[in-house]
Amino acid sequence: MALIFRALVWLTTALLGLSVITVVTVYYxxxxxxxxxxxxxxxxxxTGDVEIVRDNSGVPHIFxxxxxxxxxxxxxAHAQDRLWQMTLMRRTAQGRLSELFGPRTVETDKLLRRLDLYxxxxxxxxxxxxxxxxxLEAYAAGVNARITEINRDSLGRGAPEFFVFNAPLAPWQPADSIALVKLMALQLSSHLKEEVLRARTSLLLPDENRLADLLPDIPGQGVAALPEYASLVPAIPDTTRFAEARPEPPFWPVADRGLAGASNAWAADASRSATGSTLMANDPHLEFTAPATWYLARLQLSSGGVIGATIPGIPAVMAGRSESIAWGVTSSYLDDQDVFIEEINPDNREQYRTPNGFKDFATRRSIIEIKDSEPVTxxxxxxxxxxxxxTTQFDLGTITPPGHVTALSxxxxxxxxxxxxAAIGLMYAQSVNEALEASKAYIAPSQNVTVIDANSIAMKLVGAMPRRDAAHQSQGRLPSLGWRAENRWQGVFPDDSNPVFLNPTGGIVGNTNNKIVDRPFPLHVSFDWGDSQRVMRWQGLMQGREVHTRDSFIEAQLDTVSITARALLPLIGADLWFTGEAAPxxxxxxLRQRALELLANWNGEMNEHLPEPLIYTAWLRALQERLxxxxxxxxxxxxxxxxxxxxxRVYRDVAGASAWCDILRSAAEETCTDIARLALDDALIWISETYGTALxxxxxxxxxxxxHDHPVLGDVxxxxYFVNIRQSTSGGDHTLMRGRSSGEGPNPFLNVHGAAYRGVYDFADPDSSVFILSTGQSGHFLSRHYDNLGILWRRGEYIPMSLDADLARAASVGVTRLVRE
Structure with a gap:
């Protein structure tokens, strides 16, 4: 027995020692x-020496x-802090993820190869x-200098992830940076999915009023009724319209519906500013990751200092300020994509139909190398x-007739x-007019650019606007026949067709992804917009004050009141409030009565510490599901x-929309009040099972x-627990401080998409401008700069956005001196 005991002690000691050695080695x-x-x-x-001064927040100030x-x-600097993130984005754009991750990313690589972005x-x-x-050339040389240093000095391959996913690191090229801009365009695009979903839905809902209920036009001047999708294309087998969507593969670069792009930006001129100069606020919304997509940086250029949010891999401040101007971006929702149904020649599958007869497909072979598997051609x-x-991607198989394929413009x-x-030009612009001129070079992604200088404010939709024929069969809202000449694009509109708002009479301009113009097709910009709710709250806050300050702009940026909740709760609960006797x-x-009592006294504030936002959100989710x-x-x-x-529309019975309340498969005729009551019970059951009955x-x-999950190691x-960053947050899907819910899985209200960057700029005192990131500057989970800014971001705090060199040096955590070799 003693021998066995000593053996167990020895074995335990050896295992502990081995564990310690392993942990120390991994850490080293x-x-x-x-x-x-x-x-x-x-x-x-x-060409000369450079100083990179890192301030206390890890922001590099480059002199x-x-x-x-x-x-x-x-x-x-980007390569120092975010080399893995840059590499992953470049491989995504190139369609080369499978060289690292094996067969699970083949579908993603296939998409990028087919799009030919790189x-x-x-x-x-x-x-x-x-x-x-x-x-571009200088930036690539800087990235490559860091890669050379890593290889020469054995600096841990540049990032911990490279130990897990070993692959040669190719030198950075100017084309890589342009490819990342195109990848961002893909991540911010939504119209392909919207067209397919509208087609699938129209096949199930032939009544155009019911289709308008579920996929309504944003309020404003209406458009002519669309033709039924089934009338536009040859017969589609009935089974496809009921098919469930395929799950998306890992690292899929196209955002889920509702997550393709969002943001807020607004500006006030001197007449609406308490300080007599211009103000601006901007918070671009992207999917949360760790680290964040954005990276804060300051550059001293010949035109002056520039500071703001960059994207690692791209040599430009995408949103920020210089000594002369400030600019911000929001998703424009310009309809820059069209799906085309192409007929294959039944006698020659290598040809497709055009307005002038059949024509050969342009073809090229591409080989995808796959880790631990045979390559795919x-x-x-x-x-x-x-x-x-x-047809296996984007649910295209559900709307593609036999003998046809789909193509994307x-x-x-x-x-x-x-x-x-255009992005580089904005950094050098010295006035609003110069910025608007530089913006003419934008192609994609289309954005609304809000820009101010000390005297002027403006907002312009930038990016190429496709020119469609006025006789287009579906006006770009549904997949259309590619061989019909009237459906094909006729180039793009000239830049002066893009909406622009310069020094408006009211002194304030802004965008929350809402509809910005009401022009007839084809100059309409889009039929699908990203917001119809936040803009109402924004209008109230902007017009509620005669003049604004930096702090009032911050207050609006962090506002968590849901005007949607204030509008919908009285509608859906109209016949439920304070009715009947008190139940035991x-x-x-x-439980239902207690929930209704809480909601009756709630002001719609989506505060993280309150119970009402959870009850309301769960109720609305259950209600829509039942409808x-x-x-x-x-x-x-x-x-x-x-x-x-x-x-x-349902609860106001617009055009008979209350028909959704009647359950088709039941003998009784349910009312909307019945469905609201049942949905509230559904929500309370789910809440009780998940969080308990103490409402x-x-x-x-x-x-x-x-x-803020790590895109590769977040599920390991x-x-x-070391690489993911989770934070309790306020806000919701329809608040100015937007926190878009996942909508899926056992935790459907996780906040997955929001303002990963916030900036507020005050030209009365430019160095009092502020900004913040949702995580930290570093992509290295052992760095204190991995999540330090996220703590401030969650609390609604900011850090100084100053171009004062002495201030950066006074609080620096290090100075890197690059000298000529």
């Missing part, structure tokens, strides 16, 4: 890639000898102006309208894309987030946690 290897911010290093490619050296240093980025390099070419096909997409497929030149404690009726599930079947799963205009103790923040057991 991982920590080797932590950048040293306080050093001097000789690098090739500089160069020339503009070229500024972009070199930005590339070096080759078109390579072609676009020569279209940039000389200043942008110089910046794709045959890429293009029509005059764009790349041919497989999209402005981001341009091989002469000058969007990078412990009964479902009593649409029996009519749509599996297709109801595409509508995972509450559609406020749909609920309002007063519920916290919205427990359900509405911001999910144990490790996920």
């Amino acid at each position: 290897l991982a920590s080797r890639s932590l950048p040293d911010y306080d050093k001097t290093i000789a690098v090739p490619g500089l 160069p000898s020339s503009d070229r050296d500024a972009f070199f240093a930005l590339g070096y 080759p078109r980025a390579v072609q676009s390099v020569s279209s940039q102006d000389a200043r942008t070419l110089d910046a 794709l045959t890429l096909r293009w029509t005059d309208n764009g790349p041919v997409l497989p 999209w402005t981001a497929l341009s091989a002469r894309d000058t969007s990078m030149s 404690d412990g009964t479902p009726e009593r 649409i599930r029996d009519d749509l079947g599996p297709l109801a799963s595409e509508f995972t987030r509450v559609e406020p205009l749909f609920i309002e 007063e103790s519920l916290r919205w923040g427990d359900a509405h946690q911001a999910t 057991p144990i490790l996920r």
Whole structure:
């Protein structure tokens, strides 16, 4: 027995020792890639010496000898802090993820290869102006200088992830940065999915009023009724319209419906500012990740200092300020994509139909290398309208007739894309007018750019607007026949067709992804917009004061009142409030009464510490599910987030919309009050099972946690607790401080999409401007800068956005000196 005991002690000691050695080794290897911010290093490619001063928040302030050296240093700093993120984005754009991750990312690679984004980025390099070419080349040299340093000094391969996913790291190229802009365009695009969903839904809902209920036009001047999709295309087998959507593969670069893009931006001129100068606020919304997509940086250029939000891999401040102007971006929802149904020649499958007869597909072979598997060879096909997409992606198989394929027209497929030149041009602009002139080079992604200088404010939709024929069969809202000449694009509109608002009479301009113009097709911009709710709250806050300050703009940016809740609750609960006798404690009726009492006294504030937002949100979710599930079947799963205009149309019985309340498969005729009561019971059952029956103790923040998850390691057991950042948050789908819910899975109210960057700019005192990130500057989970800014972001706090060099040096955590080799 003693021998066995000693053996167990020895074994336990050995295992503990081995564990300690393993942990120490892993920590040592991982920590080797932590950048040293306080050093001097000789690098090739500089025209002079550069200082990179990291302030206490980890923001690099770059003081160069020339503009070229500024972009070199930005590339070096990006690679210090975010090399893995840059590599992953580049591989995504190239369609080369499977070389790292194996078969699970093949579908993603196939999509990117078919879209041909990277080759078109390579072609676009020569279209940039000389200043942008110089910046791209210098930036690439800075990234490569850091890669060379990592390899030479064995600096942990640059990031811990490279130990897990080992692959050669190719030098950075100017085309890589342009490819990332195109990848952003893909992540912000929504119209392909919207067209397919509208087609699928129209096949189930032939009544145009019911289709308008579920996919309504944003309020404003109406449009002519659309034709039924079934009348536009040859026969589609009945079974496809009921098919459930395929799950999306890992690293899928196209956002879920409702997550394709959002943001807020607004500006006030001197007449509406308490300080007598201009103000602006901007918070672009993207899917939350760890680290965030954005990276804060300051560059000292020949035109002056520039500071704001960059994207690692792209040598430009995408939203921020210079000494002369400030600018911000919001998703414009320009309809820049069209799906085309292409007829295959029945006698020759290598041809498709055009207005002038059958024509050969343009084809090219592409080989996808796959880790631990045989490579896959794709045959890429293009029509005059764009790349041919497989029926297995985007649910295209559900709306594609036999003997046909689908192709995509999209402005981001341009091989002469000058969007990078526009972004660089904005950094050098010295006035609103110069900024608007520089913006003409934008192609994709289309954005609303809000810009101010000390005296003027403006907002302009930038990006190429497709020119469609006025006789287009579906006006771009449904997949259309590719061989009909009237459906095909006729180039793009000139830049002066893009909406612009310069120094408006009211002194305030802004956008919450709402409808910005009401123009007839084809100058309409879009039929689908990203917001019909937040804008109402924004209007109230802007017009509620005669003049504004930086603090009032911050207050609006952090506002968590849901005007949607204030509007919908009286409608759906009209016949439920304060009715009937008090029910006994412990009964479902009593639980319902308690919930209604809480909601009756609630002001619509989506505060993380309150129970009412959780009860309201769960009720609306259950209500929409009951209204649409029996009519749509599996297709109801595409509508995972509450559609406020749909609920309002039903409960106001607009054009007979209350018909949704009657359950088709029941003998009784249910009223909307019945459905509201049943849905509230459904919600309370779910809440009780998940959080308990103590309604007063519920916290919205427990359900509405911001999910800054690592895109690769976030699902790895144990490790996920180190790399994922979760935070209890206020706000909701329809508040100005937007926190978009996931809508899926066991935790449907997780906050997955919101303002990963916030900035507020005051030209009365520019150095009092402020900004913040949702995570931190570093992509290294062992760095203190991995999540330090996220703590402030969650509390609604900011850090100074100052161009004062002495202030940056006074609070620096290190100075990196790059000297000529």
